[in-house]
Amino acid sequence: MSNYxxxxxxxxxxxxxxxxxxxxVFVDDLSFPxxxxxxxxxxxxxxxxxxSIDTSRAERLPGVKAVITAKDAGMVRYGVSPARYxxxxxxxxxxxxxxxxIAAVAAVDPxxxxxxxGRIRVDYEELPAVLTxxxxxxxxxxxxxxxxxxxxxxxxxxEFGNVAEALKACDLVKTTTFKNKRxxxxxxxxPGCIAVFDLDGRLTLHSSTQxxxxxxxxxxxxxxxxxxKVRVVKPYVGGGFGIKAAANTGELAACxxxxxxxxxxxxxxxxxQVFMLCRARHQFVxxxxxxxxxxxxxxxxxxxxxxxxxxxxxxxxxxxxxAGSLLGGPYKLPNMKYDGWRVYTNKPTCGAxxxxxxxxxxxAWEQQLDMIAEELGMDPIELRLKNMMRAGDVTCNDLNMSSxxxxxxxxxxxxxxxxxxxxxxxxxxxxxxxxxGFFVSGAGYPIYRSDTYHCTATVKLAEDGGAAQVYSAxxxxxxxxxTAFGMIAAEALxxxxxxxRVTSGDTDFGxxxxxxxxxxxLMTGHAVKEAAESVKxxxxxxxxxxxxxxxxxxxxxxxxxxxxxxxVDFSAIRSRYIKEHRxxxxxxxxxxxxxxxxxxIAYLAKGTIVGTGKYxxxxxxxxxxxxxVGTSPAYGCSAQVVEVSVDTETGKxxxxxxxxxxxxxxxxNRTSVEGQMEGSVAMGMGExxxxxxxxxxxxxxxNCDLAEYKLVTALDMPPVDAIIxxxxxxxxxxxxxEVGEGAIMPTIPAILNAVYDATGLRIYELPLTxxxxxxxxxxxxxxx
Amino acid sequence: MKxxxxxxxxEREYEVAVEANTTLVDLLRYQLGLTGxxxxxxxxxxxxxxxxxxxxxxxxxxxxxxxxxxxxxxxIEGLETAGGLHPLQQAFIEKGxxxxxxxxxxxxxxxxxxxxxxxxxxxxxxxxxxSGNLCRCTGYQxxxxxxxxxxx
Numbered sequence: 001m002s003n004y005x006x007x008x009x010x011x012x013x014x015x016x017x018x019x020x021x022x023x024x025v026f027v028d029d030l031s032f033p034x035x036x037x038x039x040x041x042x043x044x045x046x047x048x049x050x051x052s053i054d055t056s057r058a059e060r061l062p063g064v065k066a067v068i069t070a071k072d073a074g075m076v077r078y079g080v081s082p083a084r085y086x087x088x089x090x091x092x093x094x095x096x097x098x099x100x101x102i103a104a105v106a107a108v109d110p111x112x113x114x115x116x117x118g119r120i121r122v123d124y125e126e127l128p129a130v131l132t133x134x135x136x137x138x139x140x141x142x143x144x145x146x147x148x149x150x151x152x153x154x155x156x157x158x159e160f161g162n163v164a165e166a167l168k169a170c171d172l173v174k175t176t177t178f179k180n181k182r183x184x185x186x187x188x189x190x191p192g193c194i195a196v197f198d199l200d201g202r203l204t205l206h207s208s209t210q211x212x213x214x215x216x217x218x219x220x221x222x223x224x225x226x227x228x229k230v231r232v233v234k235p236y237v238g239g240g241f242g243i244k245a246a247a248n249t250g251e252l253a254a255c256x257x258x259x260x261x262x263x264x265x266x267x268x269x270x271x272x273q274v275f276m277l278c279r280a281r282h283q284f285v286x287x288x289x290x291x292x293x294x295x296x297x298x299x300x301x302x303x304x305x306x307x308x309x310x311x312x313x314x315x316x317x318x319x320x321x322x323a324g325s326l327l328g329g330p331y332k333l334p335n336m337k338y339d340g341w342r343v344y345t346n347k348p349t350c351g352a353x354x355x356x357x358x359x360x361x362x363x364a365w366e367q368q369l370d371m372i373a374e375e376l377g378m379d380p381i382e383l384r385l386k387n388m389m390r391a392g393d394v395t396c397n398d399l400n401m402s403s404x405x406x407x408x409x410x411x412x413x414x415x416x417x418x419x420x421x422x423x424x425x426x427x428x429x430x431x432x433x434x435x436x437g438f439f440v441s442g443a444g445y446p447i448y449r450s451d452t453y454h455c456t457a458t459v460k461l462a463e464d465g466g467a468a469q470v471y472s473a474x475x476x477x478x479x480x481x482x483t484a485f486g487m488i489a490a491e492a493l494x495x496x497x498x499x500x501r502v503t504s505g506d507t508d509f510g511x512x513x514x515x516x517x518x519x520x521x522l523m524t525g526h527a528v529k530e531a532a533e534s535v536k537x538x539x540x541x542x543x544x545x546x547x548x549x550x551x552x553x554x555x556x557x558x559x560x561x562x563x564x565x566x567x568v569d570f571s572a573i574r575s576r577y578i579k580e581h582r583x584x585x586x587x588x589x590x591x592x593x594x595x596x597x598x599x600x601i602a603y604l605a606k607g608t609i610v611g612t613g614k615y616x617x618x619x620x621x622x623x624x625x626x627x628x629v630g631t632s633p634a635y636g637c638s639a640q641v642v643e644v645s646v647d648t649e650t651g652k653x654x655x656x657x658x659x660x661x662x663x664x665x666x667x668x669n670r671t672s673v674e675g676q677m678e679g680s681v682a683m684g685m686g687e688x689x690x691x692x693x694x695x696x697x698x699x700x701x702x703n704c705d706l707a708e709y710k711l712v713t714a715l716d717m718p719p720v721d722a723i724i725x726x727x728x729x730x731x732x733x734x735x736x737x738e739v740g741e742g743a744i745m746p747t748i749p750a751i752l753n754a755v756y757d758a759t760g761l762r763i764y765e766l767p768l769t770x771x772x773x774x775x776x777x778x779x780x781x782x783x784x
Numbered sequence: 785m786k787x788x789x790x791x792x793x794x795e796r797e798y799e800v801a802v803e804a805n806t807t808l809v810d811l812l813r814y815q816l817g818l819t820g821x822x823x824x825x826x827x828x829x830x831x832x833x834x835x836x837x838x839x840x841x842x843x844x845x846x847x848x849x850x851x852x853x854x855x856x857x858x859x860i861e862g863l864e865t866a867g868g869l870h871p872l873q874q875a876f877i878e879k880g881x882x883x884x885x886x887x888x889x890x891x892x893x894x895x896x897x898x899x900x901x902x903x904x905x906x907x908x909x910x911x912x913x914x915s916g917n918l919c920r921c922t923g924y925q926x927x928x929x930x931x932x933x934x935x936x
Contacts, residue, residue, distance in 0.1 A: 016877040019885030021869065022820015022860035026886065029819035187920055188824045188832050188886035238822070238886030239920050271825040478884025478921050671880035675922055679883065682923035706829035706918060714911040714924040722925075 005558050006490040006497050007734055010671045013483045014502060015236070015476065024236045027192045027208045032264035035194065036065055038254050039113035040267070041103040041120050042276060043095035046346035046699030047129035047142065050093050050102070050122060057119040058105060063112035066260045067120070069103045073256050076222045080214075080246045080351070082448050084153065084313035086145060089222060089252045095124070096144050096311035097346050098699045099276025104253035106265050129346035131699055133285065133306045136343045144311060144344040151344040153309050154317040156324055156626055160396035161335030166300035170291030174372055178288070178364035180748075180766045181692035182308065183281035183353055184274065184709055189238020191277070192268030193251045195258035203258070204231045207251055210240035210475050211514030214447065216507045218247035219255055234505030237477040241683070242352035243279045244477070245516040246314060250277075275693060275704035279351035282319055282342075283308040284360035292372050296383045300335035301327060305361065307342040307350070314351035316342045318447075318629055322357025325630030327365055328395030330406045330438040330637050331387040336396050346699050352516065354683055355439065355744040363688075363766070366435035366749030371762065379423065380753065381414050384436055384639075391727065398622035399630055401438075403737070405663030405727035409639040410436065412661035412723045417641035423757070429648055431758025434641045437745020441665075441729070441738035442519025444620040444631030453614045454519070456510035457527035459489055459535045461609040465577075465596035466559075468493055468535065470502045473512035474524040479740055480672035481520045485528045487668050488733055492532035494556030495595050518738035521668060522634060523615050525733035530613030538609050539595075542602035546573060561593040573597050617731075633731040636738040638662040640681070640746035643718075644754040651774030653755060655685060658747070659721045665729035665737035674722040676739040681720050684747025686712045689767050789853035793818065794862030802849040809833040809844040811852070812859060820860035820889050824918075831917035834890030835859045841897040843916075860889035863896070871934040872896055881930035883921035891917045895931045904935055 002008040018024040055067040070092035077085040091102050103120055107113035130136040130144075136151040144151055167173055193207035203225060209215050212232040220227045237244065250267040258265040269277060289302040305323045309316045324338030355362075373383040388406040389395070413434065414420065422432045446452055457472040470489045476482040482502040490497045503509065512524055536556055543561065544551040553564040561570075570593040577597045578587045588594045602609050621631035641659040646652070660677050667673040690710035694702050703709045728735035748766070756762055761776050786801040793816060802811055809826075812818040812835070821844060824832035828846040835844045836858040863870040872892050875881070882888050891914055898905055898913035905913070910931045911924075919927065 010880070012877050013880070013882065015885065016880075016882045017869075017873075019882045019888050020873040020876045020892065021864060022818070022889050024885050025819070026822070028823065029813075185920075186918075188830060188884065188918065189822070190824070236885060238824075239884040241920070271827060271829075478886075480883065671926075675880050675883055675926060678923035678925045679921045680923075683920070705827050706825050707827070711918050711920065712923075713915045713918065714928065715915045717911075717924045720923060720925055 004491055006487045007668045008666065008670065011483065011487060011497055011669055013480055014486055015482060026189055026236045026238055027194060027206055028268050030194055030206055030235065032194060032196060035264040035266055036106040036108060036261060037110040037113050038104055038106050038257050038265050038267040039110065039117045040101050040250065040253060041117045043098060043100040043102060045095060045124055045126055046098050046131065047127040048095050048124040049127060050091060050095065051125055052123045053103065054121040055103060057121065058116040061112065061116045061119060063108040064105060064116045065263065066106045066257050067103060067116065068256055068260060078218050078222050079313050080315045080447055081313065081317045084317055087312045089249060089256065097348050099348055100311065101249045104257060106257040106261050129699055131345055131347060131695060133308050133343045136345045144346065148344065152341055153313050153344045154320050154342045156320055156338060156340040158324060158624065158626065159337040163300045163302045163335045163337040166335040167291040167302065170299050171294040172372060172375055173289060173291045174368055175289040176364065176368050176764060177286065178367065178764045179285045180283060180360040180363065180687065182283045182350060183687055183691055184278065184693050185241045185243035185280045185353060186706065186709065186711055187239030187241055187243065190269040190271060190274050191244055191248060191250065193254050194264055194266045195254040196264040197258050197262065202229045203255060204233060205251060205255060206233050206235060208237045208244060209234055210237065210244040210477050210516055211246065212473050212475060212505055212507050213511055213513055215247045215251060219252065222252055223255055232507045234475055240477045240515065241354045242356060242516060245352060245514060248277055271706065272704045275701045276348050278310060278348035279314050281353035281359065282350040284323060286361055286364040288364055288368055290368050290372060292376065294376065296376055296378050296386045298331055298333055298387045301333055303327065303338045305340040308345055309342045310345055310347045310349035312349040314349045316350065319352060319357040321626045321629035323361050325397055326358035327361055328397040328399050328630065329401060329635065330389050330404060330436055332389055332393065334396055347695060354680065355741045356517065358439065359744060359748065362437050362745045363748040363752060366746065367752045370753045370756065380434055381410060381419060384410055397630065398627060399635065402634055402731050403665060403727040403729040404635065404637055405725040406436065406637045408725045409637060409661040409663055412725060413639045413641045413659045416721055416723060417659040419641055426757065429758055430645050431754040431756065432641060432643050433750045433753025433757055434639065435746035435749035435753060436637065436639045437742060438635045438637040439738055439742030439745060440517055440630065440632035441522040441634040441636055441732065442632055443517040444617050445628045446513055453511055454616045455512040455524045455527045455614065457524060457531045457613045458510065459531040459611045461535060461599045461603065463603045463608060465599040466499055468495060468500050470500060470528060471509040472504050472524055472528065473507050473509050474504045474520050475515035476504055477515050479515065479676060480669060481515065483672065484521055484668045485524060488525050488528050489532040491734065492529045493536050495559045499559060518740045518742065521736050521738065522732045525736060526615035527613035529733045531611040534611030534613065535609055538606065538611065539598050539602040542605040543598050545605065546601050556595055559595045561595065561598050573601055634665065634729045634737040636662060636664055636742035638743050638746055640750045642750040642754040644751065644758055646755060646758040646773065648759065648777055651770040651777055653689060653768055653773060655718045655751065657718050660743065661723040661725050662739055662743050663725040663727050664739040665732045666726050666735035667724050668734065668736050670724060673724055673739050677722040677743045678720045680743035681747050682712045682717055684744045685751065687766060688748040688751040692767055787850055789850055791852045791854065792856045794858060804850065806849040807845050808847040808849050808852050811849040812844060818859050818861050822886050822889055824886060831890045831894065832887050834893045834917060836893055836897060839897065839900060841894045860892060875930040875934040879926050879930035879933055881922065881927040887917055887919045891919065891927055899935055
């Protein structure tokens with residue numbers, strides 16, 4: 001079926017044995033001699049002026065080695081986007097949310113550090129707080145940041161085509177308002193780190209991060225160190241989903257405390273602190289007006305969105321742009337107007353989470369498309385097939401669909417789910433719904449404006465042949481990237497997967513922007529492929545000299561040297577190899593020249609064989625303000641069909657089955673692709689049905705644990721039929737593109753549409769708890 | 785004040801001094817160096833710290849170390865034998881049931897408790913058995929397939 005030897009298979013993950021046996025080392029499993037433990041003092045108030053901080057009682061506690069505040073940390077402002085560096089390590093004179101960091105302690109054990117934090121006295125003058133978008137934008141509302149009036153942290157105003165004119169030409173115009181709820185990343189491993197300074201003043205931070213490179217830059221900037229003196233190493237990471245894609249206060253505080261004490265300092269977030277760190281999906285309020293012709297042709301979308309951002313910016317500028325730009329596809333839409341506002345509130349900061357910026361927007365719009373289809377008397381699938389884009393189409397906001405298996409995805413879920421025999425034919429309380437989506441395969445530009453490569457990779461051959469070491473700073477966080485890059489390197493080099501070892505997540509190995517925006521398979525994949533191809537070329541060049549056979553007439557496949565023009569006498573190479581390994585029991589006996597022998601010859605001729613690769617996308621996108629957000633070298637797309645049953649007495653929804661098709665260009669590892677699809681569906685389902693971070697009137701998270709913040713369990717999760725569609729992306733390594741985030745896009749709207757099919761109810765607010773559905777059913781009953 | 789307890793972990797006997805408020809997960813991880821048991825919430829919600837105590841799956845963050853005195857504990861490190869990996873470990877590897885791996889130790893031990901008592905469970909039994917173990921990566925599907933495979 002496949003012409004590939006390694007990729008496109010179901011290879012077992014390289015890290016699975018270590019993880020199945022408890023050997024895999026995560027950051028909290030690490031320990032260093034003399035290591036201290038840090039704790040953070042965080043604000044109990046949502047908004048207050050700090051009159052004074054008295055750390056003396058903490059400092060006097062036996063076992064405490066250092067107490068630091070803003071006076072020690074300095075006031076270097078940092079954040080994610082340089083346009084909104086609005087955070088400092090600690091608050092100097094103002095706290096802006098419950099959890100805002102004020103001080104940190106290093107002590108001999110975690111208990112002493114916690115106790116010391118409790119002894120720090122802060123004199124607060126409480127200020128009025130704004131906890132909702134409406135409160136924050138109201139006239140005369142308290143301001144979080146003086147330089148951002150009306151608490152608007154970022155706004156976007158874009159128009160493509162002429163929406164007002166286009167709407168006049170429409171036969172049907174539909175307006176709805178939709179809102180999701182603030183999410184928590186809820187990765188199983190709380191973030192944490194260990195900072196170690198060596199005696200030469202060089203810092204190594206071991207951290208549970210998705211983006212070693214960005215953390216390295218932030219540490220260097222805030223601590224005033226040259227980048228060359230900062231190394232960030234990522235051990236195994238227990239999930240990230242976007243939240244671990246930027247430096248956090250715990251990391252910075254641990255580094256400052258390590259510098260102060262000269263000792264390694266560990267800091268691990270508690271589960272409660274994860275909710276205060278947040279950086280997860282915003283709450284979005286979308287108001288959309290869509291216009292269509294009678295035949296179902298979509299003509300225009302007018303879209304307004306407000307985001308509840310929390311106290312600082314994090315990824316928020318990108319989020320507010322994405323919330324608009326990611327509706328440019330996967331349907332042909334000639335006219336689109338978007339106005340977005342991200343608003344500061346006195347709550348923990350929201351950022352990027354799987355499907356960054358686009359998930360709630362997609363839910364709102366795909367629900368509306370379903371309504372349009374119904375009013376026009378069209379099947380929802382027919383409406384989508386009519387409007388979908390094809391490979392080569394460019395959206396009105398200049399996103400280029402260089403490959404797009406949208407039709408294949410829609411048809412696959414239609415046929416596999418039995419849509420035609422179910423839609424409109426299910427009994428009361430049962431429903432079926434569908435939706436589509438698309439997503440970037442890596443952001444087209446880095447977060448900081450730069451001509452940097454987005455990734456570099458190195459492949460080095462063992463001097464004795466037979467093994468290739470792949471080095472990169474990419475971030476394996478559970479998605480399977482190490483295995484994917486091992487497979488890409490093996491395929492490109494022409495050796496079996498077990499000849500390849502992958503080492504990643506270390507800034508000493510180069511530049512890699514990290515695991516966000518579904519970028520690594522395409523981007524790091526390119527760099528790894530290029531490095532492996534370079535190694536292969538070097539080996540073949542050395543062989544060419546040795547055998548007097550043109551390199552172009554040789555290839556390496558499955559660990560053997562293949563000669564294009566018939567057998568070549570390699571007995572001299574074999575004799576030499578065996579002579580160099582006198583006494584060894586594994587001399588090559590094969591009737592072909594092995595890669596092992598060839599790479600030994602290459603080493604003897606040239607020294608250590610090292611190949612390097614690099615990647616950055618070509619300039620992408622239009623010229624308008626914000627045109628960069630949404631650009632990517634390639635776009636994955638997907639379609640899902642969801643089947644539900646709704647108990648019309650209680651409002652309880654049971655998802656019975658999900659059929660999911662995703663175009664990932666080319667599956668490097670089929671099992672991993674399915675794993676991303678199934679995991680995306682689970683996260684989307686959680687957001688649709690259960691997940692909501694809730695606050696009290698004092699700005700405190702009231703469900704800051706994994707019992708009351710409800711994730712999908714094995715009892716909730718239905719069978720998922722994951723169908724891989726491969727469109728062979730021209731800009732991807734071996735044709736590959738994203739799967740990690742695009743796969744979440746259709747889940748929520750497909751559920752919303754299925755619930756409508758089951759009940760006749762359109763619900764415009766998440767999550768679809770039994771309570772909300774029951775209330776909607778009851779309200780309808782009363783209206784009748 | 786510390787208290788001396790004896791317990792058996794992975795067939796090895798230990799005599800350790802623990803504080804009254806030390807939890808079993810902290811004893812295992814930070815005193816005995818058995819870091820394969822993960823700590824995801826420290827509140828008994830996520831199941832990452834699941835171990836078997838006298839054959840029964842428990843959240844080791846909800847068990848005080850002193851309560852484990854005189855008991856037999858099995859952690860993920862105790863599943864391998866001289867003959868190799870436990871069939872559950874093998875199935876988790878082969879079926880792609882592991883992504884980030886942070887839930888895997890606890891998930892495998894919950895599954896082991898199930899298979900020890902019910903060698904051929906049906907799917908609802910499997911789902912119930914791991915319903916106290918949260919996984920944010922996989923959507924559970926490949927985990928369930930792996931447990932089915934190991935039960936074959």
